Amino acid sequence: MAGTRTMVIASAALVVAFTLCAAIDPAQDEKFIGKRRNWWAFRKPVRPPVPPVKSAWTRTPIDQFILAALTEKNLSPSPELDRRRLIRRLYLDVTGLPPTPEEVRAFLADRSPDAYTKLVDRLLASPQYGERWALRWLDVVRYADTNGFELDAERRHAWRYRDYVVRAFNEDKPYDRFLKEQIAGDEIWPGNTEALIATGFHRVGPIHLVGGNQDEEMNRQEVLTEMTATIGSAVLGITIGCARCHNHKFDPILQSDYYRLQAFMAATEGKDIEIATADEKAAYEAALKEYKARLKPIKNRIAEIEKPVREKLTNQKKALLEPHLREALDTPEEKRSEEQKKLAKIAKEQIGLSWDEVVNALSEEDRRKRAELRRQMHAIALTEPEPPATAYAVVNMDQAPPTHILKVGDHKQKLDVVEPGFPLVLSNYGVTIPKGPVGRRTALANWLTSPDHPLTARVMVNRIWQLRMGTGLVPTPNDFGMLGTAPTHPALLDWLAVEFIESGWSIKTIDRMILLSSVYRQSSANDPAKAKIDPDNKLYWRANRRRLEAEHLRDSILRTAGTLNLKMGGKPVRVPIEQEVYDLIFSEDEPDNLWPVTPDASEHTRRSLYLLNKRTVRLPLLANFDQPDTMSSCPARPVSTHALQALTLFNSDFMQEQSAAFANRLKRACGDNLSCQVETAYEIALARPPRPVEVAMARKFLNGKGTLADFCLALLNRNEFVYVP
């Protein structure tokens, strides 16, 4: 950001109250923390005994914890979901895609007692498992492919971090290793490309890059703020960002704690690091040269067309210059006086031409010719060679600049200097912190992944639970502090956390245990009598019915229509967008190539995870269904229901195309056999045959005004399709 901010605080009294403790004062600090040191989330989890309740229902220790709590409230679990819905739920949850009819049939045909277990294991091993998990992790670290703010430029190499996350979940990379790579991969495993790419973690948030005057110190502070907040929300599950301006209002987190944490990153700066081989680089240079040579003649022809108009407009503007400005401009550069040098600069600014001035002054014929040439230029631009492989990563500076506590977070109001250190409410778990710039992040990563750390494991098992059950055992997954919501099942949380660490931080182990549990397999149907006792289903007497996340709704539509391209990874895809959306892309430049659609149309039906995620321009289908805006960490997506969703899901070109494709798929399978079409449509979209009443509805519709594509459209809009059973 350019210039400076005048940070003026309206309520002076409030500020004083918050900043009294800004400087370091051990006695005051200890008093501030006080008894809150004993807050449950700051004490190491100890494996509690599994409640001794056993029944035919309890399959896993998880079920025993759940059943014990239910029994205490005179509640009982809901019946198990029927097998068709169960497989549909499992597929949508684990892969973000519905099962195919063949997969459903195979599962139904497998009557062995471990049929479900085999299915779970197969899905945990499928590549889509990592894609599903990546979506959640990227929400938490607020990943996007662009910088945000007005220019919102694309980060050409950020996607390698996205793919790294997919791989990590698929490989069941131990969570401690996963964190170490992201926080300090460059320090701990120098020369390891994968670990280097992982450090993109520190850079995936928004950053303000703009021309003009720059306050470098403020820019730097903003970068550090982003890095520190992410460690807090994503890993620690503590809203440490709240302590940037003052001691935390609710938790025993000092303002100095915040800056001590920030100091771990004091020497860290973003850097794009080439990871290509010499041959790859040479090939790129050659391709680039050839590419530029192809562009050049077209650029020249455009310049030729513009030349007379540019000259004419410049002369007109020159004639309007004040005489002393014109005189300065007309004076040869080497003969200009100091004053004239300044004046000539102003004169040049005044006679400068913007693209629209030039275009508006062209003859209609020339404008047409020029537009055609620009089209050719943009077509060639689509063939621009890919730059050599590069990690969107971080490095350490030679020196770590001192970290100051900042009064009200203002970089101009520096208070005491702090060294990197852990929040005083927690201990150091035997980790020592080096003095120099290198190794600070290693120390931070080692501390976070210490088996003694009370938060890291709890926060992650809670995210696993949340992903599978719809809500976390701590319903505020980024906040285990005092303003967060207390765990519904504290003993289960601790049991899972200990199990997680002892399993070698294996996410799949915990995930598998949850997916195999009886509590996961329950029906989501309501029971008014039970709802009276526990209306919010805090005790999990039924499964929570969940709407598909925006990306999975789109993916499921593609899968159902038979158009989904399952290709994994690679640079983000630009799908065609509506003119209204195109118009939202901010640019002061000529707006004729702001969204170069990926040329290969088969890429347009890739999974939503791989679509270009642009911070200031969201795809309506996704944004309307509560896709997060990637500006801050999103621990749990809101679910809103409104008319624009209906308009998008009913009328958009995308939906029309996909319902037509779905209809064609049915015609290929069934010809004109209406019963077969309806039957097959239900099997594909909802993993079940239609009920007689549904067949009747469909028949009436298809024999009346409706086409098969309309029928498909209705099915894709149906609640049962949009919700996980």
Added chain:
Amino acid sequence: MSHNGKRQPHFLPAASRRDLLRLAANGFGAIALEALLQKTGYGAGAKARVNPLAPKAPHFEAKANAVIFLFMVGGPSHIDTFDPKPTLKKYEGQQLPESFGKVPSQFTNGDTPILASPWTFSRHGECGMEVSTLFPHLAKCVDDICFVRSFYTESVVHAPAMYQVHSGRIFAGHPSLGSWVTYGLGSESENLPAYVVMPQPEGTPEGGTPCWGAGYLPAVYQGTLFRSGSTPIMNLRPPAHMSPERQRATLDLLQEMNELDLDGDSDTELAARIASYELAFRMQSHAPEAVDLSKESEATKRMYGLDRKETAEFGTRCLLARRLVERGVRFIQLYSGGGPVSVQWDAHKDLVQNHEKMAGMTDQPIAALLTDLKQRGLLESTLVIWGSEFGRLPTSQSGNGRDHNPHGFTMWFAGGGTKGGQVIGATDDFGLRAVGERYHMRDFHATILHALGLDQHKLWVLHNGRHEKLTDFGGKVIHQVFG
């Protein structure tokens, strides 16, 4: 959404059964919904779950129930429009006195020569308020306008400053003013979006969509883009090949199927989806009606400047704003400027050419909007706001332009319980900085919420462990605005 047993204040307000039925009226879904809710004995809050935009009571008596925010993209110069500074004439061509210190802006540092206003100011109305010759039409409305000349903001750069005036912070990702207002009050309209955004056709403001984004509020509270023409809302109409009858038949099939899914389910989330399709269907007919200007009189169209090339486009949007207010839309955000520099108020060079063009496009339409609202008795309940992300410096850039000035600038209010014909606050003799009683964007927001009967401290949402509010830790309501 609950937190420690305490509901977030605006997710689930109380509802009456009558309202609920009204909400789902006219359409296939209505009967289904009624039956469902009777059968299951929904509690308070069911309506809000069915329609999160159902009208909600304010915290205290409101002065205004709708807002039109006229946003001038790029930073119009306060000292050339509503804040005359004769001193600049005296110092023309000189530097700012040293006592002002360094004044870093985006491109200049306050050390360029002072540029006096190329326009003259004269007094208008009974109040004798001074307006420059840039706004001859608006000058006639000054008795209805309350000018606040001492606003200031935190960033010298467009996007952060835009985020601040729209959402209270210099970073994107916080809910915009219109989102907070619809979160707090819902909508009076059952057939149109609650929060409508009409950008400049040439392009979007620099801050882009986060300017009307819902941030961490649910997507239902985001601004809806609205355009003139027969399809004002994206995807409003079915594709050309689909007849209305066929569409209705498809919708009926969907609703019948959705009803099956409801069976035996007492929660209203799925009923909400049924209602949302009915609302969407009604929107298909009501939104085109709202933007159909054929029933407006020729006199009205002339008043808004629809007969002149210069004013026709912005005039159309101002007229649409009035029509939307009439139809119960809660919050309308209207942008003058966006896209290329030549269509923004961002006069880094050639101030005269730029401001005459931009004022020429907007002066008559804005005056017409105020006059029209007043004639129809709507101005009393409609808060009209004119403003931007910042003002401009008294010093020059490129000789004949001005750089950004966040230190002091003017915005104004009209209607909605505000007292016209008054000036609040001041900048120094050079128009550089707000002096005396200065107002931050938090104060701007606190004042707007106050006009709508919303208590800035009660309008919050829990996000990542913070009670997030539009005014963060609070702004001061500028009570003087209301007389």
